[in-house]
Amino acid sequence: MVPRRSWVEQIMGLPISVLARGDGAGSGPADAAVRAVFAELIEADRMFSPYKAGSAVSRLATGELNWDQVDPVVREVAERCVVARESTDGLFDADVPGGTWDPSGLVKGWAVERAGERLREVVDVDWCLNAGGDVLVVCPSGEPFTVGIQDPRDPGRVVASVSRTGGAVATSGTAARGAHLYDPRSGQPVVSRWLSVSVTGPSLEYADVLATAAFVAGDDWPTMLLPGYEGLGVLADGNLFTTAGWGRL
Template identity: 80%
Template sequence: MVVRRSWVEQIMGLPVSVLARGEQAGSVRADAAVRAVFAELVEVDRVFSPYKSDSAVSRLARGELGWGDVDPVVRVVAERCVRAGELTGGLFDAELPGGGWDPSGLVKGWAVERAGERLREVPELDWCLNAGGDVLVVSPSDRSFTVGIQDPRDPELVVASLALTGGAVATSGTAARGAHLYDPRTGGPVETRWLSVSVSGPSLECADVLATAAFVAGEEWPGVLAALPGYEGLGILADGNLFATAGWPSRGAAAG
């Protein structure tokens, strides 16, 4: 019998879960690694949340901190946001139209991927780390995990699924947080007939950035994924129709 164990915590205002599989899943070492993952994500939320008044992001916005005063990890993320903007031709932009800085479109994927290194240290452990629908999978056994893509019209439904033995999936859209994304080209809210865009690929940080940029791009979103090799996408229209790029490894989505 394959040992399975799961953990879940509410972090960053969303459920973060770990599903582990294999002989090590029930071990003290695996439990300690998961607790370290959760602790690291709590710390990232403390530093980067735009909703916490004492976070570095909020204090930068109020002018209480300058860039020379922040923790080095904040500058690391800022540099990664600049590179993400260059990669996406400006479709990803952490600088807000009215002033201020919000790296949310990058920081969750970056943080989950970084925290996942704790789980990689547990030998022969298969695991799936899910942070509010952004998912990272590692499976040394080569047995797949099934990752579902949520229907943005009904959170109780799944419209497509992927069988992954490794890699990441990130989704951007309006289902979870409403119309919270803006278009750097206009400075206004994103206007699109797409409800969500999901991106699969090797890195969760890159998938997160590309999903955000693709959703902003609207009709041209499949072209955004060409910025990096190995990334594929699934878009969901307001009428429920799906469009997948040719390499999207999904069951239940029509390939475009």
């Protein structure tokens, strides 16, 4: 049996789990890489959480900081949010009702993908990094991981799965956190007959952004996906709809 090892930490208000598979899964370098991943995610949460009074996001909201005073990485994320808004025709927008800035819809995927580069340094290990249902896969062996898509009506079940040797899977919806997503076109919470939309593709940052924009788009969600990305939507009655390329994954 191929050696495996797993780690779990609570970061960003959600469980972050890492699964290692391969001869080096139990090695010191593998453990050090995972600890570095967790450290980077803790730092990203410290800087970007809208729930922490000392974060850059909170201090910008209160006027304690202005954009000339923030760390360059905050400006980088702000620029990425602008690109994401433009590439989704405004359905992803970090400028939220009330005039504040909340990049949470991009930061998790961006931070996990960036931290995941630490895992690539351990070349004899396959990795599956799961951040509250958003998944990054790195498989130098070429053997895929199977990623399950949670049933939004029953967290203990999966409605579908997708095999990945690399890249990402991200899901957006209201099952876990209620109506926390808003439609930038109206400024109102999203009301949809879709319970969730999952997106898979090469980048977790963009899979996460596209899943959010797709969920906001409602019945037009497949039109939000960029080339190289495929999606699966779950309707309130349990029926599934997939884009053409999903079944080939």
